[in-house]
């Protein structure tokens with residue numbers, strides 16, 4: 001089955017950023033670091049979309065940047081078609097980038113202000129040797145795909161002449177122009193209004209189907225993950241806490257953080273009193289420190305269900321059992337299993 | 345409610361002479377004291393341009409080509425922001441307003457720690473405050489936006505996109521301004537954080553009594569958190585109504601389309617409609633209602649005469665659409681032209 005062929009894999013991916021130490025720490029020979037990403041596993045397959053959702057600052061962009069080989073990893077492995085890869089700039093990086101493209105979170109920073117849209121897109125297209133008339137036609141097609149029409153209106157503009165959402169679409173067009181096998185899209189539609197957002201997501205879906213593109217879709221819009229992604233993974237404080245097919249994760253979330261996340265999604269029906277109560281957040285939403293992350297389960301200081309072992313033992317991935325492939329890293333499910341076995 | 349900011353017939357162009365395109369057209373909008381006014385609309389519809397225009401922060405080739413922005417200070421006479429002297433303008437900007445720009449996550453100074461950037465703002469504008477108080481205020485602000493105290497000494501590049509966005513929100517609030525304008529301030533925030541920060545903002549507003557203009561494409565967020573919502577299309581405000589009214593019963597076909605394009609997180613998966621067609625070209629705006637080429641309900645007058653916002657009705661709603669001509673617009677010459685063509 002070609003549609004399930006693995007393109008890109010992260011195995012135990014870890015990234016710690018060293019932080020400057022105070023004199024006292026140097027004196028005591030303490031090393032401190034931001035534990036941005038710890039032991040992350042994920043698999044991107046041809047023609048499939050994996051959504052990555054989670055708290056702001058939980059390490060989503062860092063995962064994408066590591067997969068794009070923009071900086072070295074602290075631990076773990078990245079495999080492209082099964083082969084371990086690590087590239088440090090230069091030609092190796094360009095070859096890698098032709099296969100794995102990234103759309104950056106911030107379209108205000110990712111386009112070079114001194115170059116026109118034409119320049120940005122042409123560079124991407126040239127990776128596959130488009131020239132002359134072909135090139136002009138390809139440029140028009142690219143802009144058409146992201147609803148920047150008519151193309152002549154945008155080609156010779158500079159990034160500052162475009163609105164936020166227009167820039168974001170240029171960034172998407174640029175990534176698509178390189179015709180990658182895997183696309184790492186970091187909040188690609190965050191500045192688009194719903195109707196254009198829908199168009200762009202449909203476009204990505206179409207590309208994944210026609211070109212068998214493997215897509216990592218980082219988003220804070222969980223509803224769009226439900227519609228667009230085959231699989232959804234949830235991160236909290238540098239770790240993966242839940243995963244499974246998107247419908248299951250969004251409709252019957254298992255991990256207490258995922259439940260909080262799903263419950264917090266804006267819901268206009270709350271106004272009319274048709275929505276249920278919000279899940280509780282025991283810690284008043286205080287975000288965790290990543291320099292000294294909480295012991296045991298990193299969510300335990302905020303978790304309404306926390307038990308004694310949660311404060312000491314790091315939860316392992318546990319199959320939930322409602323749907324194949326649905327798992328959560330939470331001790332609640334271990335207990336349930338123990339209880340049901342106990343009864344049996 | 346008292347008005348605090350009245351935008352009257354504001355026009356903003358990019359470029360001069362016959363190469364100019366009009367990005368904001370004849371916008372009139374009133375912000376009341378203590379309210380949260382949501383501004384939503386299509387990408388490219390002029391939301392950011394409006395925000396820059398009314399604070400006079402437009403960079404060339406942007407020019408304000410008409411209108412007034414009347415500010416009502418807490419004490420003293422109202423004045424037109426657009427005719428302030430440079431000195432007056434500086435005062436107005438810092439003491440009375442704060443703006444969080446779209447893409448602000450990218451506008452922190454890369455060479456200074458975030459704690460320093462916050463205390464520097466205080467140092468510049470409240471010179472009498474002690475260093476200790478400044479530090480405390482900075483810490484309080486960062487806590488408000490959910491940044492762990494052990495990250496106060498981080499540099500901007502060491503923070504995630506959403507963390508930088510949150511620092512900018514803290515920076516805007518630290519001087520306790522009267523009017524806060526936020527342009528897509530939460531595009532990188534997860535919903536738990538969004539809810540929390542907006543909750544804090546509302547609480548703070550109740551305590552300090554400031555007013556907020558909140559720009560976003562995320563209507564569902566606005567419906568929950570704002571008092572009133574204005575919808576922009578093609579540089580104009582096309583509908584304005586109390587938040588719940590707009591959600592329950594939008595009148596303008598564009599607002600309706602916007603509301604029905606939302607993927608639902610709960611309930612059965614449904615096919616999403618979206619709004620067919622593409623945004624209007626500012627350099628060649630359609631005649632009449634600029635939405636008519638995409639509007640499923642367009643009829644004769646729509647392609648001929650521009651529908652304008654009338655006076656709000658009893659519920660505070662006003663809409664610029666020929667399907668719902670307002671009472672006072674019926675006396676205006678616009679309609680007589682249209683009805684003459686029937």
Ligand SMILES: Nc1ncnc2c1ncn2[C@@H]1O[C@H](COP(=O)(O)OP(=O)(O)OP(=O)(O)O)[C@@H](O)[C@H]1O
Nearest residue numbers: 161162163164165358367387388389390391392393
């Ligand atoms: N410097 C400029 N020169 C020419 N046109 C510009 C310039 N800046 C903006 N525009 C145009 O003005 C229109 C309105 O832009 P604006 O940034 O106000 O939109 P917006 O509603 O904020 O959109 P978004 O939701 O995508 O941020 C857009 O069509 C844009 O292309």
Ligand SMILES: Nc1ncnc2c1ncn2[C@@H]1O[C@H](COP(=O)(O)OP(=O)(O)OP(=O)(O)O)[C@@H](O)[C@H]1O
Nearest residue numbers: 017036056057058059060061062502503504505506
């Ligand atoms: N260069 C760096 N040095 C130190 N810390 C860093 C660096 N880059 C990122 N971090 C930290 O790593 C953590 C994860 O950041 P990341 O950008 O991956 O988060 P994210 O999940 O993408 O968040 P958001 O949704 O807000 O964009 C954050 O605490 C951030 O401060």
Ligand code: SF4
Nearest residue numbers: 297300303310330331
């Ligand atoms: S492991 Fe414990 S603290 Fe962590 S989410 Fe599960 S119940 Fe809560």
Ligand SMILES: [Mg+2]
Nearest residue numbers: 061105504505
């Ligand atoms: Mg990020």
Ligand SMILES: [Mg+2]
Nearest residue numbers: 163164392446
């Ligand atoms: Mg904008």
